[in-house]
Amino acid sequence: MDLALYLKAVVLGIVEGLTEFLPISSTGHLIVAGQLLNFHDEKAKVFEIVIQSGAMLAIVWEYRERFLRVLRGLLNDRVAQRFVGNLAVAFMPAAVLGLAFGSMIKRHLFHAVPVAAAFIVGGLIILWVERSRRQSAVEDVDDMTWKDALKVGFAQALALIPGTSRSGATIIGGMLFGLSRRVATEFSFFLAVPTLMAAGAYDFYKHRALFTAGDIGILSVGLAVSFVSAFLCVRWLIRYISRHDFTVFAWYRIVFGAVVLATAYTGLVNWSN
Numbered sequence: 001m002d003l004a005l006y007l008k009a010v011v012l013g014i015v016e017g018l019t020e021f022l023p024i025s026s027t028g029h030l031i032v033a034g035q036l037l038n039f040h041d042e043k044a045k046v047f048e049i050v051i052q053s054g055a056m057l058a059i060v061w062e063y064r065e066r067f068l069r070v071l072r073g074l075l076n077d078r079v080a081q082r083f084v085g086n087l088a089v090a091f092m093p094a095a096v097l098g099l100a101f102g103s104m105i106k107r108h109l110f111h112a113v114p115v116a117a118a119f120i121v122g123g124l125i126i127l128w129v130e131r132s133r134r135q136s137a138v139e140d141v142d143d144m145t146w147k148d149a150l151k152v153g154f155a156q157a158l159a160l161i162p163g164t165s166r167s168g169a170t171i172i173g174g175m176l177f178g179l180s181r182r183v184a185t186e187f188s189f190f191l192a193v194p195t196l197m198a199a200g201a202y203d204f205y206k207h208r209a210l211f212t213a214g215d216i217g218i219l220s221v222g223l224a225v226s227f228v229s230a231f232l233c234v235r236w237l238i239r240y241i242s243r244h245d246f247t248v249f250a251w252y253r254i255v256f257g258a259v260v261l262a263t264a265y266t267g268l269v270n271w272s273n
Contacts, residue, residue, distance in 0.1 A: 008039045009218040010225050013051055017229025020055040020196075021189065021237055023126060023168030023249045024256075028115040031162060032260060035112055035271060043210045045110065049203045050219060054226030056196035059189045061227075062234050079142050083190075089146050090153035090170075090187075091194045097157050098199070109162050112271035113264050118163025119257030126250035129172050137178035141186050144179070151177040152187060156195065163257075166195065172246070185241050189234065 015033050019026040030048040034040040060067060073080035109115075138144055155173025159166035167188050174184030204211075211219075263269040 005218055006221055008037050009047075009222040011037065012039070012048065013054065013222040013225025014229045016048070016051050016222070017055050017058070017226040017231075018233050020052060020226075020230055021059075021167050021192070021234055023122075023165050023171055023246055024253055025115070025119065025122070025159075025163050025165035025168065026052070026055070027159075028119060028163035028165070031110055031115050032112050036269075042207065043215075045106065046203050046207045046210060047219065047222060050200045051222035051226045052196040053200040054223035055230035056193055056200075057223075058227050058230035058234055059192055062231060063189065082144075082146075083142065086144050086146060086149035086187075087191060087194055090149040090156065090191050091198075093150075093153040093157040094160060094195060095198065098160055101160065105160055105162070112260055115163035116257040116260035116264070118161055119253045119260075122164055122168055123250040123253030123257070126168065126172055126246050126253070129176050130245050130247050130250070133175065134178075136175075136180035136183075138183050139180050141183050141190070144183070144187065148174075148177065148179065149187075152179075152184075152191070156191065166192070168249075181241050181245070185237070 012030060012033060015029050016026050019029045027048070031040075034044055034048065070077075070080040070083055074084060138148060152170050152174050155169045155177075156166060157169075158164050158173075159169040170188040170191060171181075171184045174187060175181060179187065260269075260271065264271045
């Protein structure tokens with residue numbers, strides 16, 4: 001057993017779980033962490049996407065009562081049907097654009113410097129949205145229309161650019177389109193379930209030839225650690241948004257991106273891989 005490889009899986013699992021649902025880009029952090037850990041080959045890129053499913057399961061567990069209620073009412077409950085329909089509508093833009101441009105994006109943008117630039121741009125957008133907030137028009141997830149869901153779906157599609165942040169795009173985009181902070185955050189959680197499940201399953205199937213039975217161990221560790229850290233983060237974030245805005249995450253993004261760009265410019269860190 002390669003202990004160093006398992007330690008890398010633990011570190012990346014923690015990074016994934018702690019960053020997936022915050023507006024700071026889990027993919028961006030994984031790319032930077034992977035380069036620092038010298039874990040950035042093709043198999044590592046698939047690993048980083050697959051362990052997102054662990055974070056997704058944390059949402060399923062945290063909101064298990066709601067998901068069970070939706071499943072039970074899917075045939076005769078209009079609210080449950082609208083909820084599932086909204087998730088399907090919001091899922092489609094990223095799914096279609098991801099299939100069309102995913103390989104090209106991976107090839108050209110899955111590097112630390114483009115990620116750092118996206119961090120800074122995303123941070124500035126969050127600051128702008130927080131400072132220009134208008135009255136919320138939707139105060140409950142069940143009150144969302146398919147048009148609201150479609151708008152959030154197009155916002156999520158921006159997160160195909162690594163460093164943008166899937167949760168950041170959906171939460172801030174939702175707020176910009178009239179959702180309350182709580183509704184935008186919760187819908188971002190729910191939308192993560194089909195999005196991360198599809199992304200992980202598709203990428204693993206597409207690159208299954210890279211893996212052997214011996215890789216089950218590190219995949220399991222990454223998934224488990226991602227689940228636990230994401231569960232703790234979601235619990236914390238639900239409490240946080242009841243009293244605070246997302247400004248602190250915007251400044252974090254800007255500083256983080258600036259540090260990566262500065263180290264790249266000075267040659268302190270070689271981000272060329």
